[in-house]
Amino acid sequence: MRIDVVSIFPDYLAPLELSLIGKARQDGLLELNVHDLRDFTTDRHRTVDDTPYGGGAGMVMKPEPWAQSLAAVAADRPAEAAKPVLIVPSPAGERFTQATAHELAEEDRLVFACGRYEGIDERVMEWAAGHFTVRPVSLGDYVLNGGEVAVLAMVEAIGRLLPGVVGNPESLVEESHSDGLLEYPVYTKPSNWRDREVPAVLLSGNHGKIAQWRRHEQYRRTAERRPDLLEAFDAAKLPRADRTAFADLGYDVVDGYLVRRADAGGDSG
Numbered sequence: 001m002r003i004d005v006v007s008i009f010p011d012y013l014a015p016l017e018l019s020l021i022g023k024a025r026q027d028g029l030l031e032l033n034v035h036d037l038r039d040f041t042t043d044r045h046r047t048v049d050d051t052p053y054g055g056g057a058g059m060v061m062k063p064e065p066w067a068q069s070l071a072a073v074a075a076d077r078p079a080e081a082a083k084p085v086l087i088v089p090s091p092a093g094e095r096f097t098q099a100t101a102h103e104l105a106e107e108d109r110l111v112f113a114c115g116r117y118e119g120i121d122e123r124v125m126e127w128a129a130g131h132f133t134v135r136p137v138s139l140g141d142y143v144l145n146g147g148e149v150a151v152l153a154m155v156e157a158i159g160r161l162l163p164g165v166v167g168n169p170e171s172l173v174e175e176s177h178s179d180g181l182l183e184y185p186v187y188t189k190p191s192n193w194r195d196r197e198v199p200a201v202l203l204s205g206n207h208g209k210i211a212q213w214r215r216h217e218q219y220r221r222t223a224e225r226r227p228d229l230l231e232a233f234d235a236a237k238l239p240r241a242d243r244t245a246f247a248d249l250g251y252d253v254v255d256g257y258l259v260r261r262a263d264a265g266g267d268s269g
């Protein structure tokens with residue numbers, strides 16, 4: 001996969017030289033190029049922003065440096081290649097989830113446009129649709145100062161799904177969100193640490209019991225911390241023991257979906 005990032009703070013992306021993503025780049029599994037938006041300005045001050053039409057606080061990113069930089073990046077590909085995906089991090093975008101990461105990990109080329117200030121002139125998105133598949137994407141319902149931190153998060157989430165990047169691909173299967181649930185808790189040696197015991201089942205050597213305990217812990221955690229995830233959970237094929245586990249958590253299976261019982265206690269749901 002090739003990734004291009006356009007930013008006015010190229011140094012912000014330096015952490016992508018470290019750890020698994022850095023190694024993936026060294027190993028040739030991922031090509032990542034960072035471009036300075038100011039290199040595509042033409043004035044002495046290398047201006048990238050201006051005041052908003054209609055008034056209001058803050059500044060808006062000027063369209064022309066964006067068009068110049070993105071056109072240069074888009075042109076740098078074989079004639080027969082498909083349009084790259086242009087990801088524009090923004091709190092006004094669609095939500096970035098593990099499913100988005102999987103989808104984007106299938107692409108040959110991704111381009112990230114890091115906005116700052118109040119955002120990028122909207123006409124850039126219209127223009128860019130001629131050269132890219134444009135996707136405004138949000139990390140969550142909060143506001144960052146710019147797209148760079150969001151790009152660090154997204155490149156890590158996408159990059160670790162590329163074949164060969166994570167040493168043991170099984171660890172991708174058993175982690176949070178891979179099956180619409182949060183991950184079960186994990187423990188390592190010593191088995192007694194500061195008077196706290198590791199759950200006995202994990203020392204039992206009974207793999208069936210361990211798998212069931214882990215699944216039920218996933219249910220418990222998800223019900224407690226992210227009950228919203230359970231609304232979409234496909235409960236149609238749950239074995240009886242799992243239905244019982246959900247019943248204990250206050251959920252019934254109705255038409256294949258989990259429904260919180262009206263009389264269930266606690267504050268989740």
Ligand code: ADE
Nearest residue numbers: 089090091138139144150
């Ligand atoms: N830029 C500013 N806030 C953001 C957010 N929540 N997600 C993605 N990009 C952003």
